[in-house]
Amino acid sequence: MSLLAQPRVLWRLLRGLPQTGSIADRLAAFYAPQADHYDSTRDGLLHGRPVLADLLDLAHGMRIVELGAGTGATLDLLGPRVDHLGHVTLVDLCAPLLAVARKRAARHPNVTVVEADATTWQPPAPVDAVIFSYALTMIPDWFRAIDNALAMLVPGGLIGVTDFHVSRRDPPTGLVRHSTAMRHFWPLWFGHDGVRPNPDHLPYLMDRFDAGVVMERTGSIPGLPGLRAPYYVFTGRKRR
Numbered sequence: 411m412s413l414l415a416q417p418r419v420l421w422r423l424l425r426g427l428p429q430t431g432s433i434a435d436r437l438a439a440f441y442a443p444q445a446d447h448y449d450s451t452r453d454g455l456l457h458g459r460p461v462l463a464d465l466l467d468l469a470h471g472m473r474i475v476e477l478g479a480g481t482g483a484t485l486d487l488l489g490p491r492v493d494h495l496g497h498v499t500l501v502d503l504c505a506p507l508l509a510v511a512r513k514r515a516a517r518h519p520n521v522t523v524v525e526a527d528a529t530t531w532q533p534p535a536p537v538d539a540v541i542f543s544y545a546l547t548m549i550p551d552w553f554r555a556i557d558n559a560l561a562m563l564v565p566g567g568l569i570g571v572t573d574f575h576v577s578r579r580d581p582p583t584g585l586v587r588h589s590t591a592m593r594h595f596w597p598l599w600f601g602h603d604g605v606r607p608n609p610d611h612l613p614y615l616m617d618r619f620d621a622g623v624v625m626e627r628t629g630s631i632p633g634l635p636g637l638r639a640p641y642y643v644f645t646g647r648k649r650r
């Protein structure tokens with residue numbers, strides 16, 4: 411379903427992320443009116459999600475954490491692979507989205523849903539993989555979230571990230587350089603809804619992890635014909 415077909419969702423997006431209150435309260439106010447339509451309205455926008463899900467090298471028995479998991483849509487994208495995993499923990503700070511995630515998780519006895527901050531929450535024991543799917547751009551202390559993911563991984567553990575981004579004016583060798591217009595337009599466009607495409611996410615991930623796949627693409631935006639927003643897909647391993 412298109413974003414434009416849901417007036418409540420569109421109205422909330424037009425009003426933007428509230429500027430006051432705790433992060434959890436602001437996320438709740440922003441997402442509560444959209445929670446039931448979140449999944450059906452994001453498929454045409456969050457193009458990196460299925461790409462990342464296909465790329466993740468998930469062996470039987472692995473323990474996985476998704477930080478900023480929202481409604482747990484990743485479970486559907488991973489499909490039957492979920493039931494062969496050792497354990498999956500979905501972590502998010504937004505109660506209305508987690509209510510949807512809990513319904514989804516009820517189908518999988520090996521999935522737990524946790525209401526907590528991605529920058530500080532730690533599992534009881536190290537895990538084999540951590541996923542961020544369009545979450546880092548909504549976390550102001552995104553570098554703490556990445557460092558927190560690094561801290562919870564076993565040596566050699568897998569990280570998989572996808573999100574909107576813009577390039578640095580002078581990106582590291584091998585990365586795409588976006589035009590000045592793109593570098594200014596997309597942070598302004600998304601910033602209203604608390605989404606901050608950032609030129610430093612991908613270089614920071616490449617610095618902290620041994621990079622596997624680094625993919626930069628653009629994807630269509632519902633309601634903005636002809637415009638394509640840049641996103642990346644990153645997989646890496648914690649250094650041993």
Ligand SMILES: C[S@@+](CC[C@H](N)C(=O)[O-])C[C@H]1O[C@@H](n2cnc3c(N)ncnc32)[C@H](O)[C@@H]1O
Pocket residue numbers: 433437452456459477478479480481482483484501502503504507526527528529542543544545548549550
């Ligand atoms: C755009 S949504 C993406 C949700 C989901 N991963 C997906 O791919 O559909 C961003 C998510 O980050 C969550 N989030 C933002 N700040 C957070 C924080 N500090 N700790 C945990 N989750 C956070 C929001 O509540 C929201 O669910």
